[in-house]
Amino acid sequence: MPEWLTEEGVGETRTVLVDGGEIIEARVELDDVLPAGRTLEARLISVGSTGRNAIAVTADGTEVLLPRAPQATEGSTIRLTVTRARIPGSEPWKRPLARLAADEEAAVTERPSATVLAFPPLPGRDRLAEEGWDELLEQARSGVVRFDGGELRISPTPAMTLIDVDGQLPPTELAVRGAREAAKAIRRLDIGGSIGIDLPTVGDKAARQLAGQAIDDILPKPFERTAMNGFGFLQIVRPRRRASLIELAQDRAAFEARALLRRAASAKGAIRLAVHPAVAAALRQDWAEALSRQVGGMVTLRADPTLTMSGGYAEAS
Template identity: 50%
Template sequence: MSEWLYEAGIGEARAVLVADAGIVEARIELEQTGPRIGAVLPARLVEITVKGREGRVSFAGGEAMLAPLPPGITQGSTLLVELVREAIPEGRRTKLPRCAPAEGPERGGPSLLERITASGVAVRTCRAHEPDHFEAAGWSEVLEEAQTGDIVFTGSVGGALRVSPTPAMTLFDVDGYPPLEPLALAAARAVAAAIVRFDIGGSIGVDFPTLTGKAARGAVDAALDAGLPQPFERTAMNGFGFVQIVRRRARVSLPELLRADPAAAEARALLRRIERIPPPAPAQHRVAPGVQKVLAANPHWIAELARRTGVTPIFEVA
């Protein structure tokens, strides 16, 4: 039986879909002041970047790329838009969110809790004084997979995946030992599961071992189809073992989110661990310089931790 577990953390909200005592989907929503995906709000066209096709709009809380452009719209015009994709981190730069023309009424985008509640699957809110249901399901292991990109899988044979987000696509590299056909089949199931678990969208490339024989390549294609929910498109495996998958992309994947600011991810994880320490919680904590910098920039996180634990924490550089 499937169940969503939810935590209202400090600096982030967390949710995992658990089935058979394992995590099927893992989601993190960072605290934010701007509008969420799905919000319908007024905006102003500040620039036409591609005549008749695309422009840049501004709104309360930020900017986004607008496509398609309504017929006859001119620079400076106002209109209602719906946010359809988050900002995407790409190394040193961030790709602006995307939006589309919309009709009213204005509305806010759903929060993570609202989205999982609307899924129809039971939701259990977990609290710090309770047993750690997230860890029991494998939360730390999932975060480590997303941060490092290293995923070990088993099947009739074992192997490993290396996940590498790039500006062009998310790449999966399959590693393992012969026999190659069962390795590729087990890897296809692991790739599909990782795509769902990490909410990876957009263009995805998978480099499988080179398989000889149409039947063997077709079996891998079928395993991907069975493991990925629609809608998506994919190419058939080519003679070099490469498959491309394209899925709708609305949000940042978990690997992208954690790797965009590793120090902030470590700081939020630290706050979660401290919050779960049985009272009396220690006051002093030694942290890496990057983590201390993040915490110093977010004093409301420290204030919230003090409110929840009853102890004002002191963070010193290790």
């Protein structure tokens, strides 16, 4: 039976939907990012132009973009609801998006009702690892999702997330199977916005329709999609509330730092984190302090350029 699980770790909160020993859907919320659904007050600093792209700033200095400008003067305080969290990575101008909040609207969270897991995980009872969390992180960092007879290669671009389907199966079978696996990966890796899927070229219209139906059977509503064209391309547009795991992994050093903090949180006493220099630079002081409280001892760093970005580990200090 499907079950939502959530784990409040150091630097991020991880929420997954699991079923039959598999992660069906995963969401990661960074602690320092305004989440979608949050309602708060902010000061309007620019009304934008022609009724679009106003900018407000929150009490902690976070700039928020309102695609539809409110009927308010610059300098006034407005109440807004975040509709999309900030997208980190190579496009720092992608600020949180928001709309003017309704008068009666209360602060909400988009997190589903879930079983809260102990953090750090109890010895021998790491539910996320048992359900495939480490494999999910590897898919996010590599962008490669393998399945029987083929694989997906997922690439985020400024315009859309592209998914290339390749494999050894006959083209018609690969198109349908690839569409199904792409839809599963979209859900599992929390990919939203505009998505392009490049499937094998299939001349048979019935097979192209089966590929589209495979996506419809996997992806939950709401979303829109085109039909698969004669060149094997199909486009999907679905809500984008936060950065996907693929996008989070583009900020590689911080991504690996948070993954290491999860692994190290089960240690006891003073520890030293051996990490790649880039990961050492990404490890924030407040994260180290939170980890120190978890393990009950001082946390220090040892930068080791021979380690891979994902190869960090904790050792006795």
